[in-house]
Amino acid sequence: MAKVNKTKYALLGVLSLTSGSGYDIKKFCDSTIAHFWNENYAHIYPVLKDLEAEGLVSKTAEQNEGRPPKSVYSITDKGREELHQWLILPVEDSPHRIELLLKLFFSSDLPLENIIEKLTEARKKHESLLEDYQKAEDLLKADESLKDNKGLPLWLSTISFGKYHAEAMLKWCEETIQAIQK
Amino acid sequence: MAKVNKTKYALLGVLSLTSGSGYDIKKFCDSTIAHFWNENYAHIYPVLKDLEAEGLVSKTAEQNEGRPPKSVYSITDKGREELHQWLILPVEDSPHRIELLLKLFFSSDLPLENIIEKLTEARKKHESLLEDYQKAEDLLKADESLKDNKGLPLWLSTISFGKYHAEAMLKWCEETIQAIQK
DNA sequence: GTATCCATGTAACCAGTTACATGATTGC
DNA sequence: GCAATCATGTAACTGGTTACATGGATAC
Numbered sequence: 001m002a003k004v005n006k007t008k009y010a011l012l013g014v015l016s017l018t019s020g021s022g023y024d025i026k027k028f029c030d031s032t033i034a035h036f037w038n039e040n041y042a043h044i045y046p047v048l049k050d051l052e053a054e055g056l057v058s059k060t061a062e063q064n065e066g067r068p069p070k071s072v073y074s075i076t077d078k079g080r081e082e083l084h085q086w087l088i089l090p091v092e093d094s095p096h097r098i099e100l101l102l103k104l105f106f107s108s109d110l111p112l113e114n115i116i117e118k119l120t121e122a123r124k125k126h127e128s129l130l131e132d133y134q135k136a137e138d139l140l141k142a143d144e145s146l147k148d149n150k151g152l153p154l155w156l157s158t159i160s161f162g163k164y165h166a167e168a169m170l171k172w173c174e175e176t177i178q179a180i181q182k
Numbered sequence: 183m184a185k186v187n188k189t190k191y192a193l194l195g196v197l198s199l200t201s202g203s204g205y206d207i208k209k210f211c212d213s214t215i216a217h218f219w220n221e222n223y224a225h226i227y228p229v230l231k232d233l234e235a236e237g238l239v240s241k242t243a244e245q246n247e248g249r250p251p252k253s254v255y256s257i258t259d260k261g262r263e264e265l266h267q268w269l270i271l272p273v274e275d276s277p278h279r280i281e282l283l284l285k286l287f288f289s290s291d292l293p294l295e296n297i298i299e300k301l302t303e304a305r306k307k308h309e310s311l312l313e314d315y316q317k318a319e320d321l322l323k324a325d326e327s328l329k330d331n332k333g334l335p336l337w338l339s340t341i342s343f344g345k346y347h348a349e350a351m352l353k354w355c356e357e358t359i360q361a362i363q364k
Numbered sequence: 365g366t367a368t369c370c371a372t373g374t375a376a377c378c379a380g381t382t383a384c385a386t387g388a389t390t391g392c
Numbered sequence: 393g394c395a396a397t398c399a400t401g402t403a404a405c406t407g408g409t410t411a412c413a414t415g416g417a418t419a420c
């Protein structure tokens with residue numbers, strides 16, 4: 001079986017929350033799910049076309065004074081059903097590749113400073129991520145308009161995931177820097 | 183800039199530790215770096231050919247009684263240099279896609295049991311991984327022949343990474359199951 | 365006699381990235 | 393005047409996956 005196009009479901013997911021153009025979808029992704037899912041224009045636009053051809057989304061031209069009309073996509077009932085069918089399926093876990101670990105594994109002939117530099121970089125990155133997640137969590141929790149939104153606990157859980165992950169990575173970086181210096 | 187072929191460096195890395203056939207390389211990967219790096223035959227064989235054409239590895243036919251000769255690849259000085267040059271470069275972090283989180287984010291209309299099922303699956307998976315890592319660590323530490331191997335601390339660190347990660351995921355799964363049930 | 369391991373590959377496919385291309389509007 | 397943002401796409405490439413194909417040796 002060919003690998004399923006996950007972008008398809010990501011776009012359906014976004015459109016299930018709010019209609020919008022390809023550009024809007026990209027913005028939405030960047031501001032909400034970017035820490036665990038990325039999409040780029042070169043993929044969004046062709047997949048939107050495919051989705052429309054399949055009848056999973058519909059396109060309407062929205063007039064904009066002064067600007068060329070914008071293509072606004074909305075999810076159809078068929079699209080909602082297709083999304084639902086995918087959501088209830090068990091998660092397929094795809095193998096991940098962690099370049100830092102690959103380098104580390106083969107780095108026994110490298111100068112120690114170079115290895116420590118990489119680990120320090122990683123620590124900094126995750127420190128900064130941790131702050132980002134904390135801010136995002138605070139913002140979400142403070143948003144009155146979302147107080148009773150049934151999606152809120154799930155959205156918060158994706159941020160919590162990031163926090164747990166970043167904290168674990170911080171600790172690992174520190175431990176490893178200690179371990180290899182001995 | 184086109185994306186660099188990381189498989190190339192993975193293969194050079196493996197061959198920098200021990201010579202072997204494509205088959206041997208795959209086995210090595212599966213038993214040592216599989217938890218953060220995967221390779222498959224369909225990629226290994228053509229890349230080995232490329233590496234040979236570039237003069238980064240050399241091939242010798244090893245006679246095997248009863249069996250067809252085996253192609254044994256060894257890293258060349260040029261290959262070692264190429265690997266080194268890549269190893270000292272900073273790590274490029276590539277975006278990862280976490281399907282569980284994508285589903286979670288859009289799952290507010292799903293039955294709660296279905297979501298909990300997914301989280302329970304994930305918890306089980308990471309529990310089992312944690313055990314695997316612990317065993318791997320124990321084995322590595324008990325191996326007398328590796329006692330003074332300069333690679334050991336780095337290899338252990340990749341396992342420690344897995345442990346930190348799995349522990350964090352366990353906690354997150356439990357917390358999230360609690361949070362969404364309220 | 366059957367399953368697993370050893371061993372090497374090819375073909376087809378597709379997902380995703382980078383670079384290229386265009387052009388209007390808004391804010392500084 | 394310039395940068396950033398809005399807005400939509402195409403072309404070229406390549407990395408990686410799955411499925412297909414083959415066949416001997418060994419262990420149970």
